[in-house]
Structure formats: structure tokens, C-alpha cells
Amino acid sequence: MLLRSIRATVAAARVFSTKAAEVKTGSGAATGNGGGGGRDTLGRRLLSLVYTKRSAAITVRKWKEEGHTVRKYELNRIVRELRKLKRYKHALEVCEWMTLQQDIKLVPGDYAVHLDLIAKVRGLSSAEIFFENLPDKMRGQATCSALLHTYAQNKLSAKAEALMAKMGECGFLKCPLPYNHMLSMYISNGQVEKVPEVLQELKKNTLPDVVTYNLWLTVCASQNNIETAEKVFLELKKAKLDPDWVTYSALTSMYIKNELPEKAESTLKEMEKRASRKNRIAYSSLLSLHTNMGDKDGVQRIWKKMQSLFRKMNDAEYTCMISSLVKLGELKKAENLYNEWESSSGTGDARVPNILLAAYINKNQMEKADTFYSRMVQKDIKPCYTTWELLTWGYLEKSHMKKVLDCFQKAIGSVKKWNPDKRLVTKVFKKIEEQGNIEAAEQLLVILRNAGYVTTEIYNSLLRTYEKAGKMPLIVAERMEKDNVQLNADTHKLIKTTSTMPVTEVSSSFP
Structure with a gap:
């Protein structure tokens, strides 16, 4: 159970925005938008808002009032960066500002982005109303795909299937994107039996892309079907598509699981070739795969490479590396790395220390776990559900029932809706x-x-x-x-x- 908690902590941490660190360090695209050096630009102003209560629309208006020119391509680029950073409210405000400008001509793709942001900020119903109110000429392939994506993310199979049928009637299924949304939804819903039918329909109307093949490989991985996975990979190569790091990550995971080290090493090398600053999250995946192979040297090498590429590691990367060290039995190194995170990160996210807390509890070191928890509190790290759950298990092992009930009650109280752990x-x-x-x-x-x-x-x-x-x-x-x-x-x-x-x-x- 405790090891599962560690895995849950790592999984949760991996959804952190890997771009957040780039903004703080100035190493990513946010700096590119700034226009170089320290000069004042609209991109810098918008990306520096940070707090959601501040208005992006007011910032754009002030920029224009100061006599600066506001160009659509620049705003679109800023919206892309804000979305990458999960700053959806500010991105939506920029989109809404653009719709009010007579000198800015919007195309269906702009409305597709707008719809997606409305769904994220205001919910599905608002996105549906926005779609219905669009001019007919704007309700094309792009906006339909955006609405389909929203349905898929919300796992609304019936609505997604109905929209997919309408898109087919309108001739909007000439690219793989809508099919990829459906595949993603079915995989997420555990409806993998529907995947072959979607793939068959896709191939009738268009050609699969790399994302399609990666989703297909995900299904193979869930079924631990190496034979089919390798056939899928060969089909991808025959289609003259370039496999990306996700492709090789999926294959490597299967090879490791099935104890095929030579194949795993080969695909892992190919995966590393495709990792870069642009797809930063690939490095965390590399760390995990080397860890699963028991390759301590490989883990340290990848970490050093990451340190050379990025000025500062983000929480997700510290979480991944600390977890790797714990799993490889390098607890002292994990503690040293945690000290580094504690001194350099101001997020106070409990998911990072939870890894060490779980390690101590797994080793039946409750005194050390108690001391470490006190340290978390002193550092103003607010415990989350996993923290309390870990402590509950630890005290249960020691039969300290008063503390068990106290931690269990706090665990339940830390979430809006408790999913019973039977x-x-x-x-x-x-x-x-x-x-x-x-x-x-x-x-x-x-x-x-x-x-x-x-x-x-x-x-x-x-x-x-x-x-x-x-x-x-x-x-x-x-x-x-x-x-x-x-x-x-x-x-x-x-x-x-x-x-x-x-x-x-x-x-x-x-x-």
C-alpha cells in the first residue's frame, strides 16, 4: 500500500507544468516572447501577471494606450505560452479581447482555441453555448474538433460519438485529430474494445499520425501485448512517420516489464536521442525507465544532463529523481537531493517530501517519519491527503490507534470528496x-x-x-x-x- 502511495505521488507530480520552471528561470519560450534582453514587451507584461485576479485584458489595453502596436500573431503566440503554463484564465481574457477588436480578423482556429479555454475556465456548458452561438462559417472542422476534445476530456462518450457522427456528415473527418480524441477517450474510459473500430474508420478516411500510433501502443501496453506493439511500430515506420520519444518510451516500458533488457536498452537509446529542451518532460520519463531497469549510472547521467540543460529543476523533476533514488536504495542521496529542493523551491508542495515520508514508513522508521513530518510543518509545507494516509498506515503498523484515527480523520478532511479506501x-x-x-x-x-x-x-x-x-x-x-x-x-x-x-x-x- 505504501509503495502504491509513492507511485501515486509520483504520478500526480508528473502532471505539473514543466514550463513553470522555464518562466522562473527565463530558460524557456516565455523569454523568447519577451523579445530578448530586459526590454519591456507585451509578452513580458502578460506572462508576469501570475495571479489570476489580475486582468490580461487591462494589460493589453494599457499597452495599446501607451502607443504600442498590438498584432494578432503576437497575441496568438502569447496565448499559446499561457496555455502551456496552464494560465487559462489570462489566455481566455486575451482571446476575448481580440473578439472585440474590429481590426483583428479571427479565423476558425482562433475560435477553436477560445472554445477550449472557455471549457477549462467556465466549464462544459459554457463551451457548448459558445459553440452554438458561433457564426455558421466558424462552426467548421477546427471548432468541432475543439468541442469533441472537451467531450473526450470529460469522458462523455455519448456526446462525443454524436458529434463525431455529425462531423462525418459534414466531411470534417479528413484528418486524424478527431479520431485521436476518440481513441484517447476510450482508452481513458477503459473501453479499449472500441479502439480497433476507431482505427478502422480512421484509415478509411485519412492516415494515422504519430499520436495515433502512440495511442495504439498505449493499448498494447495496457494489454501487455508486445507482438502487436511491434507490428504497430513497423506499420508506423512503413508509413514513413518519425517515431517520437513517446513511441520509444511505450516500447521500452513493455520490454522492461517483460524482462527483455537488450530490446529495452535499444529503444531507450532511441528515446534519449529524441529528448530535447522542447519536450522537457521526456527526461523525467527517461529517469523512470532507467530506474525500472535498475541502472543507477544511467539515472545519474540523465540527471546531470538535465542540470546542464536547465538552470533550475522543477518540482516534478525533483519528485521523479528523489523517487528514483529511493527505489534504487540510495536513500542518503535522496535525502541530500530533498535538502536541495527544500532550499531552492518555494512551492511547498507536499508531494515532494511525501516520497521520503513513505520511504521511512516503508522501512518501519516511524520515529524518523515523525521527525521528518515535524520538519515539513516547520517549513510551512501543508500536508495533503497522501501525507495523512501515509502516516495512518505507519501508525497502524505500530498499533498507535489514537494517532491512526487522528491522521485518518485529517486525511478525509483534506479532500472535498473522499474516495473510500476500503x-x-x-x-x-x-x-x-x-x-x-x-x-x-x-x-x-x-x-x-x-x-x-x-x-x-x-x-x-x-x-x-x-x-x-x-x-x-x-x-x-x-x-x-x-x-x-x-x-x-x-x-x-x-x-x-x-x-x-x-x-x-x-x-x-x-x-
Whole structure:
């Protein structure tokens, strides 16, 4: 479970924007927009806003009022950079400003970007209204594809399929992009059985691109089907397309999983050739793959290469490297690297220290984990759900039930909607049962009830705890009825067994 938490932490961290560090360091495209040196440009002004409450539209208007020329191509370039940085609100404000300018002529592609930003900032319904209100000549392939992408991202299969059918009727399926959106959605939904049909339709109307083949390889990887994956790769080569780093990453992962080191080394080399400053995230993938191969030297070499290419590592990269070092048994090096992150990063993101916290707990070093957690607090790093979950598991191993319940309650309280971890709930209740700790059992029931998760088995665990303690709970059946929980055969048996035991008032003190 703890190792899974580490993997979840790493996975979550990889979605960080790899461009964020480029803006801070001036090493990326943001600097290019600035126009060189330290001169004042519209791009620099917009990219320096940072805070969402500040208005991009006001910034553009002021720039124009100062007598500067505002060109559409420049604004489009800035919008692209803002989107890469996930600064969607400011990008949308620039798009909206452009629609109000009579001297700026917009094309369907501009509206497609506008629609995508509305979906991200204001939601799907607003994007649909925007699409419906577009002039007929602007509701073409580009804007339809943008709406389709929104449906795919929201996993709305029915709407996506209906729109896809309409696009076919209008002759808008002459490029692979819409099909790629559908493939991505089906893969994300776990509907891989629909992938062959989409690929067949795509090939009837157009030609697959590299993204298509990469998505196809993703399906092969999910099914661990190396034979098909290699056929897909050969088809890609025959189509005279250039495989990218994603292609080779997918193949390498499969080869590592199936213990084919020579093939893995070959594809990994090809992947590294295609990694560059433009696709910075590829380096984190390289770190992970070398780690999975147990290649310590390769991990260190890639890290040094990254340090030579980028002035500052971002959180996602520190997360990946620290995880790699932990996995390779280099805990001391991982600690040293964490110290470096702590002194250089101002984000305070708990996902980075969670890796070391998990490592200590996995090693059953709860004293060290406690000390490290205190250090996190002192450094103003706000714990997240994973932090509390890790501590819950750690204290559970030590049977410190008071701390277990405290951390578990904080874990649930740290998220808007808790997705019940049934395994954790079962383990906590089992430990409580073993101790016959009826106060802890009642407290856990209250925590779970407040989280909206009460089941028959949870009540049965409560009753087994009373049975272990040799005590009779009060009005259990009534409480279950109030919680809208059904009694089963085990429940009736446990109620009957505990009814002959001495009465306890503990249950009456918990609502």
C-alpha cells in the first residue's frame, strides 16, 4: 500500500507544468516572447501577471494606450505560452479581447482555441453555448474538433460519438485529430474494445499520425501485448512517420516489464536521442525507465544532463529523481537531493517530501517519519491527503490507534470528496477488533459516517469489537436503520452473541 502511495505521488507530480520552471528561470519560450534582453514587451507584461485576479485584458489595453502596436500573431503566440503554463484564465481574457477588436480578423482556429479555454475556465456548458452561438462559417472542422476534445476530456462518450457522427456528415473527418480524441477517450474510459473500430474508420478516411500510433501502443501496453506493439511500430515506420520519444518510451516500458533488457536498452537509446529542451518532460520519463531497469549510472547521467540543460529543476523533476533514488536504495542521496529542493523551491508542495515520508514508513522508521513530518510543518509545507494516509498506515503498523484515527480523520478532511479506501478501512477496523477497543471503533464509525461511508460490514466490525471486549452495545439495529444500512446474517448473529454480555455506555456517548 505504501509503495502504491509513492507511485501515486509520483504520478500526480508528473502532471505539473514543466514550463513553470522555464518562466522562473527565463530558460524557456516565455523569454523568447519577451523579445530578448530586459526590454519591456507585451509578452513580458502578460506572462508576469501570475495571479489570476489580475486582468490580461487591462494589460493589453494599457499597452495599446501607451502607443504600442498590438498584432494578432503576437497575441496568438502569447496565448499559446499561457496555455502551456496552464494560465487559462489570462489566455481566455486575451482571446476575448481580440473578439472585440474590429481590426483583428479571427479565423476558425482562433475560435477553436477560445472554445477550449472557455471549457477549462467556465466549464462544459459554457463551451457548448459558445459553440452554438458561433457564426455558421466558424462552426467548421477546427471548432468541432475543439468541442469533441472537451467531450473526450470529460469522458462523455455519448456526446462525443454524436458529434463525431455529425462531423462525418459534414466531411470534417479528413484528418486524424478527431479520431485521436476518440481513441484517447476510450482508452481513458477503459473501453479499449472500441479502439480497433476507431482505427478502422480512421484509415478509411485519412492516415494515422504519430499520436495515433502512440495511442495504439498505449493499448498494447495496457494489454501487455508486445507482438502487436511491434507490428504497430513497423506499420508506423512503413508509413514513413518519425517515431517520437513517446513511441520509444511505450516500447521500452513493455520490454522492461517483460524482462527483455537488450530490446529495452535499444529503444531507450532511441528515446534519449529524441529528448530535447522542447519536450522537457521526456527526461523525467527517461529517469523512470532507467530506474525500472535498475541502472543507477544511467539515472545519474540523465540527471546531470538535465542540470546542464536547465538552470533550475522543477518540482516534478525533483519528485521523479528523489523517487528514483529511493527505489534504487540510495536513500542518503535522496535525502541530500530533498535538502536541495527544500532550499531552492518555494512551492511547498507536499508531494515532494511525501516520497521520503513513505520511504521511512516503508522501512518501519516511524520515529524518523515523525521527525521528518515535524520538519515539513516547520517549513510551512501543508500536508495533503497522501501525507495523512501515509502516516495512518505507519501508525497502524505500530498499533498507535489514537494517532491512526487522528491522521485518518485529517486525511478525509483534506479532500472535498473522499474516495473510500476500503483496504485501509478494513485494516484499521481489524486492528481495532484485535484490541477490543470499542471507543476507537465507535470513533471510527463516526468518522466514516461523517464522510458518507457506512456499510453493513463496518457495523459488523463494530460488533466484533464489542464481542472481543466482552461488552454489549446499545441500540445497534436502530442506529443501522438510521444510517440506512441493512442487517445481514452476521449482524443478527453478532447482536445475539453480544446481547448476553455486560452493557456498556460507550456506544451511547457516540451519536
